[in-house]
Amino acid sequence: MINIRLLSCLAFIITLSACSTISATTSFRDGFDFSSVESYSTYGRNSAFGDVQNLSDSTRNTIELAIEQSFDSNGFSYKTLNKADIVIAYHLLNRRAFELDKYNREVKYCGYCLRAGEATHAELENKLRPGSLILDIIDPKSQRSVWRSVYPLKFKEDDNSREMQEKITTAVDGMLRDFPQGKSGNASASSSKEPA
Numbered sequence: 001m002i003n004i005r006l007l008s009c010l011a012f013i014i015t016l017s018a019c020s021t022i023s024a025t026t027s028f029r030d031g032f033d034f035s036s037v038e039s040y041s042t043y044g045r046n047s048a049f050g051d052v053q054n055l056s057d058s059t060r061n062t063i064e065l066a067i068e069q070s071f072d073s074n075g076f077s078y079k080t081l082n083k084a085d086i087v088i089a090y091h092l093l094n095r096r097a098f099e100l101d102k103y104n105r106e107v108k109y110c111g112y113c114l115r116a117g118e119a120t121h122a123e124l125e126n127k128l129r130p131g132s133l134i135l136d137i138i139d140p141k142s143q144r145s146v147w148r149s150v151y152p153l154k155f156k157e158d159d160n161s162r163e164m165q166e167k168i169t170t171a172v173d174g175m176l177r178d179f180p181q182g183k184s185g186n187a188s189a190s191s192s193k194e195p196a
Contacts (some may be wrong), residue, residue, distance in 0.1 A: 022154070024171070025113040025127045026178035027184035028147040032139060034180040039077045041084035042067060052103045053091060062165050063090050063133070066172040074176060087138040089145070092153075095130050107136045108144040131155055133171050137179075 019151055028034070032171035043049035055063075067088050068078060081087065091103045103109075111125065127150040128134075151171040155164060 003096040020132065022152060024151045024175040024178055026149040026151045026175065028180055029114050032146040037085045039079040039084045040071050040086050040088055041079055041081045041161045043087050049106055052106050055092060055100050058161065059092065061167050066169045070176050084140065087140055089138055091134040093130050093132045093134065097141060107138055109136065114148055122138060133168065135172065135175050149178055151175050
């Protein structure tokens with residue numbers, strides 16, 4: 001009887017840990033002044049970045065809307081590409097490794113250069129699985145990634161557009177919680193925001 005109870009408790013604990021909150025894995029470049037960032041932009045669809053990955057317009061719109069809503073709710077303002085303090089790039093991982101390689105070249109990603117934050121280079125690389133969303137913050141002066149976050153979206157085949165939108169919004173909000181310093185000094189204001 002004790003063994004059955006013990007096994008039941010163990011199974012329950014394993015189930016709870018499997019359902020635990022998903023979190024972003026983030027790392028950034030030491031030396032970049034994140035506290036001075038007040039504005040952001042994204043790359044246009046007709047830029048070289050837009051050709052890196054074949055995504056539907058609806059998926060691109062959902063990701064870009066989530067980025068804008070999350071950054072805006074944290075006190076950042078959207079500006080044109082040539083006037084913004086940072087540029088936000090994104091990549092939705094699939095099984096085609098060459099697309100990730102092309103994206104990494106486009107954002108001048110250097111995993112070993114992003115040594116600050118909670119995650120190591122190896123931890124970031126370990127999270128790169130199909131279905132995960134990558135966000136990069138690009139320094140417009142160097143045109144190089146200074147911050148990267150990876151979040152598993154866990155899409156299901158039967159997810160409708162609303163469910164996909166909620167997962168993307170949750171992911172971007174979670175990723176932005178790991179922003180080192182923002183205009184308000186803390187980017188965790190998005191945690192209270194309801195998904196769109």
